[in-house]
Amino acid sequence: MSRSSAVPESSREQEQNPSSRSRKKKGLDAVYRSVADAIIEHRLKPGARLREDALAEVFGISRTGVRKVLQRLAMEQLVTLTPRRGASVTRPSVDEAKDVFEARQMVECALMETAARRVTAAEIRELREMDRQEREALRSGEQRMAIKLSAAFHSRLASLSGNTTLADFVGQLCSRSSLILAVYGNSGHLGCESHDHGKLIDLIAEGEGRKASDFMERHLKSIEASLSIDEDSEETPDLKDIFRTAAD
């Protein structure tokens, strides 16, 4: 009972949320985006169980479609499919978090040099607009939206390279980073400092690929450093340890 009660409220949120505006009939892909966004925005927290029946009822589709969506999310490491236990939002391990940020530094930095060479004026304007929206969301206290926009910004930045394969990979890494922030992030300051993205755009616009790459490296390292990856916060919640004082 204690576990199953962790989620149902969020599914109600889905109904009343206008973002998933009653797309009952067409758009199976829209269901995927809805769930993915909910996870990225931390409306569905790591560890939350995703029962097939519940999702099927919420979105007005059958379990068949739900399973397809969950499988796709599982392949992107956003949800974890335990053989007979069902699906739950992935709770990234410390090693996983480390791997994801190592991958991001490797790929995103390298792509900056290509992006600086290929970027167009229209794309620069688009990036500035995205940055503006992100800061706007951050300013008005919409942390959830800011997190999603930040991931979208990094993903769009990677897509400037023109390499679809690497861009998609970065997109997945950014999504997983949102999960990592949800688990290991300090609620005090979010991952991306707003002014960083603006500076990044400047460097790209000036064609300073090398500097953009270096800046991106520092940017990502600073995000990673801001995480509180305590080794001891792993494994069992240690009921004994937690309630030791109470029992003492």
Added chain:
Amino acid sequence: MSRSSAVPESSREQEQNPSSRSRKKKGLDAVYRSVADAIIEHRLKPGARLREDALAEVFGISRTGVRKVLQRLAMEQLVTLTPRRGASVTRPSVDEAKDVFEARQMVECALMETAARRVTAAEIRELREMDRQEREALRSGEQRMAIKLSAAFHSRLASLSGNTTLADFVGQLCSRSSLILAVYGNSGHLGCESHDHGKLIDLIAEGEGRKASDFMERHLKSIEASLSIDEDSEETPDLKDIFRTAAD
């Protein structure tokens, strides 16, 4: 008629081939490996249609399981799911091929440095054994097996870095490379020259990460250069052009 008649023989290959040895009962995941291997080994050529009913009958499972497998393969870019046309083995475009090899050079080279630092003696032995098997297959004319082993070698090499995320990514890139070789490769010489892998192992074993990275870059560039990426070989087979001489 011209398009649909291009494939049906391949589905018969599946039936008579003993490699998919009657894994009827357990192992839904085994079906995935069977199909993936068939694609990587070029037993299923790019463009080959994969009818759900046929696969279901061959593997003794229902279409439900087949669809799950096909979806997974589609996500790894090994098969293409056309909305109402069904599944077919992906025929990589020129741009896709270029992207994949750019990604491989970026990631695999970078991982060599990490691998050279972390590799153990046991892993070196394992790599040498894999290299031996690959050369053995190449020597005995089993090109299909050699292609698969070569991809497995690169994938295993990447996994030495300890970064699961990047290793999995490289694994997918290697699988897609097999497809690219099937389309753009000259049947004369396969992608990986056998002695290259041995040299790569030597450098890793000696802890020469930098040299290993450089060598890997040359290795991959040489594979890419061996491809015959003719821009004109794209698009429609141009029945008019092909039969112009006959009509003339």
Added chain:
DNA sequence: TACCCACCCATTGTATACGTTCCGTGTATG
């Protein structure tokens, strides 16, 4: 009182059945 076993229910895994859409072919007409 604490631990273990057995039963029941909830949830997922799999298969089958139905609806839908698109391709191919055949015929009719300009």
Added chain:
DNA sequence: CATACACGGAACGTATACAATGGGTGGGTA
């Protein structure tokens, strides 16, 4: 004789029904 329309069939998309398994709870016993 060519083209266009229409019909039939085949394959995919979706939903529903059944089967199997694991966990949770309750009772019994040491």
